[in-house]
Amino acid sequence: MKALISNDDGITASGILASKKAVENLCETYVVAPETQQSGIGHALTLYEPLRVNEHTLKDGSKGYGVTGTPTDAVTIALFEIMDVKPDIMISGINTGFNIGKAELTTSGTLGAAIEAASFGIPTIAISQEVTRDDIKFENGENQVNFSFAGKMLNKIAKIVLKKGLPEGIDILNVNIPANPSDDEFEIAHLSERMYLPVMDKRLDPRGKPYYWIGGEPYTDYKPGSDGYALRNLGKTTVTPIKIDQTSDVDLLREWLE
Numbered sequence: 001m002k003a004l005i006s007n008d009d010g011i012t013a014s015g016i017l018a019s020k021k022a023v024e025n026l027c028e029t030y031v032v033a034p035e036t037q038q039s040g041i042g043h044a045l046t047l048y049e050p051l052r053v054n055e056h057t058l059k060d061g062s063k064g065y066g067v068t069g070t071p072t073d074a075v076t077i078a079l080f081e082i083m084d085v086k087p088d089i090m091i092s093g094i095n096t097g098f099n100i101g102k103a104e105l106t107t108s109g110t111l112g113a114a115i116e117a118a119s120f121g122i123p124t125i126a127i128s129q130e131v132t133r134d135d136i137k138f139e140n141g142e143n144q145v146n147f148s149f150a151g152k153m154l155n156k157i158a159k160i161v162l163k164k165g166l167p168e169g170i171d172i173l174n175v176n177i178p179a180n181p182s183d184d185e186f187e188i189a190h191l192s193e194r195m196y197l198p199v200m201d202k203r204l205d206p207r208g209k210p211y212y213w214i215g216g217e218p219y220t221d222y223k224p225g226s227d228g229y230a231l232r233n234l235g236k237t238t239v240t241p242i243k244i245d246q247t248s249d250v251d252l253l254r255e256w257l258e
Contacts, residue, residue, distance in 0.1 A: 001027035001162055004087040004117065006074050007095060008038045008109025010140055011056050011066035015094035018147035019127070021060070022154040026162055027088060031064035032078035034071055034109075037140040039097075043112035044070045053077060059142075071113035079120060089161055090117035094150050095128035097137040098176045100227040101195040101219065105242070111174065118171040118244055123161050126242075127154055129177040130231060150177040153184065153237050172242040176227055182235035189238045192228035194219040 003023055007016045011033040020029050035054060046069040054066045065082060067074040071092070079086065092114040099108045105115075114126035129150045136143050157175065166173070174191075196216030205211055222228035230236040 001088040002083070002085065003027045003029050003158075004075070004078050004083065004090045004122070005029055005031045006033045006071060006078065006090070006092055006113045006117075008034065008041060008071045008092075008113060009096055010034055010037050011058075011064050012141045013037075013096070014142045014145060015096055015129070015147055015150075016064075017059055018094050018151050019091050019154060020058070020062070022151035023089075023091065023158045026155070026159055029062075030078060030083055030087070031058065031062070032074050032082055033064070033066065034074050035066035035068045037138060038070055038109045039138055040107055041070050041109040041112065042107050043072055043115055045072045045076070046070055051077065053081070071109040072116045075113050075116040079117070086120065087117075087122055089158060090114065090122045090124040091127065091154070091158065092117070092124070093127035093129075094147050094154065094177075095126075096131055096139070096143060096145055097128060097134075098130040098231060099126065099128040099174065099195070100176055100231060100238070101192040103194055103196075105191075111172070111242075114172050114174075115244060123166045124172045125154070125158060125161065125175060126172055127175040127177070130179040132179050149181055149184075153177060153186070156184075157186065157239070167241075169243055170241040171244045174227075174238075174240040174242050176231050176238045178231050178235045178237060180235055181237060185237070186239045187230040187234070187236035189227040189230045189236075189240055190225060191240055192219070192222050192226040195228070
């Protein structure tokens with residue numbers, strides 16, 4: 001059995017090596033990821049410039065591939081150039097920082113990579129870990145986050161996926177690991193409304209013209225049953241089933257158009 005492992009934090013990130021370590025006793029692993037940090041890039045695909053693939057020796061001595069593009073680019077090249085067969089599972093992460101809420105489905109590069117793999121019928125896990133320091137979320141390369149508990153939970157759920165596949169109608173499992181877990185059980189949860197509330201930081205350049213940094217304040221109005229509530233209030237590892245088909249009620253639209 002084979003696993004494709006990617007991320008949006010880059011080929012040298014600590015989390016991707018933690019993913020490999022977590023599942024290498026279950027299957028053969030292929031690590032293919034962006035060359036550099038790509039957080040917030042979503043499901044973007046590079047169309048107007050060429051891509052290069054650089055072979056890396058990972059910290060454990062194994063081989064990985066860095067792609068000079070987005071997470072989606074990395075997954076595409078992995079599936080259609082590097083791997084000779086479709087993998088039995090795809091893992092995106094372990095991401096530094098959680099990915100909860102509806103908005104992350106389109107902004108998270110971790111989920112962008114997962115969506116690309118899942119669109120080809122590959123059972124997929126997107127996994128992220130809450131961190132207590134915001135400044136390390138966008139670092140390039142290694143960090144000091146302890147991914148041992150996240151690796152344990154990833155091994156547990158990957159073992160089930162490899163054995164059973166995913167239920168019909170579920171394409172991705174979005175897994176979020178709390179910084180201070182209360183236990184080693186999974187909490188099934190729906191998506192929260194948001195992860196952050198946008199904050200615009202307006203500044204002036206030396207010529208007096210405005211420019212902007214987009215930031216965010218943590219969203220706190222998490223409802224019981226949501227991933228944010230279980231993760232942040234209860235210290236639970238959350239699993240949210242995701243489907244790619246976002247088609248809404250077609251019959252309702254027909255009635256509305258009449």
